[in-house]
Amino acid sequence: MSQQVRILLVEDEILFARAVSKRLQKAGYDCEHAESILDGRALARQFMPDIALLDMRLPDGNGLDLLAEFIAKGIAVIVMTAFGEVSDAVNAMKQGATDYLKKPVDLEELLLAIKKAEVSSKLKHQLDYSRQRNAHETEGVEMVGESPAMLSVRMQVGRIAQLVAIGESVPPTVLINGETGTGKDVAARLLHQSCANSDRPFVHVDCASLPAELIESELFGHEKGAFTSAQGTRSGLIEAAEDGTLFLDEIGELPLVLQAKLLNVLERRMVRRVGSTKERPVHARFVAATNRDLHEMVLEGRFRSDLYYRLNVLTIMMPPLRERNDDAVMLSRHFAMQTERRYGLPKRKFSADAIDMIRRYDWPGNVRELRHQISRAVLLSAGDEITARDLALPLLSNNPAMMAGMEFSATASDARVTLDVAEKMLIENALKQSSNNVSEAARQLGITRMAMRYRMEKHGIKA
Structure with a gap:
């Protein structure tokens, strides 16, 4: 194992503890043993375990006293109970324990429980990490900008939200157009939050990233045995949206055969899972987005005309960033503040040459490119001011006046760095x-050791 999983055993029966420790070490785990709640608490601070094996009956109290503390630290807990202590095990599971085992414990069964705890903990950290990133990327779900184009977008979102509030039985379909990176997903989330049922689910479906062989099952769901790998019944993302919002991002990438099926859902407000004969009602609001010219695709036979007309009821056009230079400056300050807050960094201001560069650059990647460049500059700048050099924008630009009157030289260190690379x-x-x-690196970064291990695996880093 490239990174040993650390296990803390809190158990007062010495012979049993020795047998468990020996078996775990043989299986490749790093194991430490404590005989009481007091020792377990102290050892947890020093050892920083990933998983705890916790006895319910200890000399100085009940193991439940330690359970909440361990779970709060991100430690997966497996409780061990003697005969007649089932109520303790039930309480432990309610409080967040990963599993429980009855004594006498079979060591092979214990190893299986630990493997399950590893997988469960990894999935939890993946979910937590995804939620943190999602919260960061849509923090506040606000549309920054005071240009006439952005004021028009906000006004359109408000009007559409009012239409939904009127109480129509079938929410109107909305199509958001715009180049890649202009913030179509933010407009969709803002529309969802502006409606009365904003507390309902918002389901984001990226039609471009879903594998062709899975997209039908992902969208519409399937019944057990509908195809070879369908081991059980599964509801699709359309059903998962309930009476909230289903956001179909990059709708132009949807295969023609599924376009017909989606049109049927929009027209009849009913969905049928793959392999099922039963139809289920659909209450979700449909919002679609694309960076393609759907009308041109219709003429070329690559997009159904009937679906295009059904989607093209209410439209919002997201303007490119090159047409709103002052908004680019406002967005830069907004993204800088988000990054500073997320990583606990001191506040930085933009130098005059940086502001000038932000205004002059044409931002071919639009708001998405701006966000990554600003986040990179904040993370890697050494001083209390972000300069044009920190921005590390390419010298070549479609704007011939970009570099006029500016002194700037590119070096190898000026290569673009995304937020993932910076992390x-x-x-x-x-x-x-x-x-x-x-463990020490995790302390420096202010995260748990398990979260650190997940990030290391994610980036392919080996200690």
């Missing part, structure tokens, strides 16, 4: 400073 650099730097001590 990887922070982790590698923390590991270097801690002499590859994963």
Whole structure:
């Protein structure tokens, strides 16, 4: 194992504890043993375990006293109970324990429980990590900008939200057009939040990233045995949206055969899972987005005309960033503040040459490119001011006046760095400073050891 999983055993029966420790070490785990709640609490702070094996009956109290503390630290807990202590096990599971085992514990069964706890903990950290990133990327779900084009977009969103509030039985379909990176997903989320049922689900479906062989099952769901890998019944994303919003991003990438099926759902407000004869009502609002010219695709036979006319009821056009230079400056300050807050960094201001560069650059990747460049500049700038050099924008631009009157030289260090790359650099730097001590690096970054291990695996970093 490249990174040993750490297990803390809190158990007062010495012979049993020795047998467990020996078996876990043989299986490749790093194991420490405590005989009481007091020792377990102290050892947890020092050892930083990933998983705890917790006895319910200890010399100085009930193991439940430690359970909440361990779970709050991100430690997966497996409880061990003697005969007649089932109520303790039930309470432990209600409080967040991953599993429980009855004594006498079979060591092979214990290893299986630990493997399950590893998988469960990894999935939890993946989910937590995804939620953190999603919250960061849509923080506040606000549309920044005071240009006439953006004021028009906000006004359109408000009007459409009012239409929904009137109480129509079938919410109107909305189509959001715009180049890649202009913020079509933000407009969709803002529309969802502006409606009365904003507390209902918002389901984002990226039609471009779903594999062709899975997209039908993902959207419409399937019954057990509908196809070879259908091991059980599963509801689709259309059903998952309930009476909230289903956002079909990059709708132009949807295969023609599924376009017909989607049109049927929009027209009849009913959905049928793959392999099923039963139809289920659909209450969700449909919002679609595309960076393609759907009308041109209709003429070329690559998009159904009837679906296009059904989607093209209410439309919102997201303007490119090159047409609103002052908004680019406002967005830069907004993204800088988000990054500073997320990583606990001191506030920085933009120098005059940086502001000038932001205004002059044409931003071919639009708001998405701006966000990544600003986040990178905030993470890697050394001073209390972000300069044009920190922005590391390419010298070549479609705007011939971009570099006029500016002194700027590109070096190898000016290569573009995305937010993911910057995060990887922070982790590698923390590991270097801690002499590859994963626990110490995690402390420096203010995250748990399990979260650190997940990020290391995500970026392919080995200690």
